[in-house]
Amino acid sequence: MADISSGRVLVVDDEPNALKVLSSILFEEGYAVSQAPNASEALDKVRSQDFDAVITDMKMPGRDGMQLYDDLNTQFPDIPVIFLTAYGTVESAVRAMNRGAFYYFIKPPDYMSLKGTLARAVEERRMKRTLGEGRCSENGCKILGNNPGLKKILAQVHAVRDSSSSVLVRGETGTGKELIARALHYGSIRQGHPFVAVNCAAIPSELIEAELFGHEKGAFTGAVGRRVGRVEQAAGGTLFLDEIGELKPAVQAKLLRVIQEKEVQRLGSNHTVAVEFRLVSSTNRNLVKDVAKGTFREDLYYRINVVEFEVPPLRERREDIPLLVHAFLEEFCAREHKVLFFGDEVMNQLCRFPWPGNIRQLRNVVERAVVLSRGKTMTLRDLPGELTDFDRHGSGTGEQPTLKELEVRTIRDVLRSCDGNKSQAAKILGFSRKALYKRLKDFPLH
Incomplete structure (x- = not known):
């Protein structure tokens, strides 16, 4: 009996012999295979069973x-469909x-290529499910x-979401603080x-006060009319001050008064305006040190x-890199009207890179690869140089790390991301548990 862990596949063909041959080949590969001699029966089976892929004439x-395909795409858009076509219908398959x-294959297909493509299709379907679970x-x-x-x-976000208490989100640049x-x-x-949302680092210091608190006509040179500030705009909602640590002391003092009194005074005005909002701030700085200074x-x-969240950098959550890569790949392939895959070698490299720019950098790398790629499967040649050269240059100090040092560094990072769970770390690293324990015994990780 087939091991359904390989995937459930529906094969659709009106030729009994072709149906039998392909089903047998896939069964030997470990797939649970169902058959349908026509489109109507195929659609009935998809409605009653869960399939990871459909291969149809x-x-x-x-x-x-x-x-x-039109019916499946409407009702079950997440199920990948692979076409088998004769030369005369290639144009339809391309459309x-x-x-x-x-994907599509010309009959009779190269079964080795078909099996490889089917494996990628099943993996992509399962990844989409995982994306849903991890979203x-x-x-x-x-x-x-x-x-x-x-x-x-x-x-914790779920627990405090309805509170009015101020929240500070800490984390490196590009970790997704605004998403929180x-x-x-x-x-x-x-x-x-x-x-x-206000990016405090992007607004010149001489303009940030008017941006936050607003101004009256004539309050300063260039103030040709009244302007409602961002604090007032957030009334009843949420004011997000991104990189709040960049505010100058004079603006900090006025912001403190706004938070305490729940009222704002526009520049050039003698009157205050009552305003109620929730404040969420973010920073990549160590504000405790800034307070001391x-x-x-x-x-x-x-x-x-009042409530603090610290978002982990991407290097400490390497198990999430495949999830993020597939999500970005799906987004940019749809935008560029392409069907692309990351090869195992590329995915391994992405999972090993330290990502100093975090998720923002990963997103940019995937977008670049999709835009520039000319093949169906992306290789290391489609990655920017810093991702393929970092092994040779180490951390940028000019010293070349040994393979052992690279392995120690990678194992340490993955173990940290898994909170020391060795079984989970072994799975991410692609080791058997026995191999990981041997490495832990052979060299220290601290």
């Missing part, structure tokens, strides 16, 4: 393969590929990850009110840091 009496079909979605705010540290943060802020807002009772107000620090 293009030309069949009655409803043909293209019509079956189907452009509309999202997974936190709050009204369009999607956070991907199965990392224990990230899941803990998401559980959006999850807090769009999952809360404030979701029907504005979410107003006197560059960040201690009283403001305690006001903004």
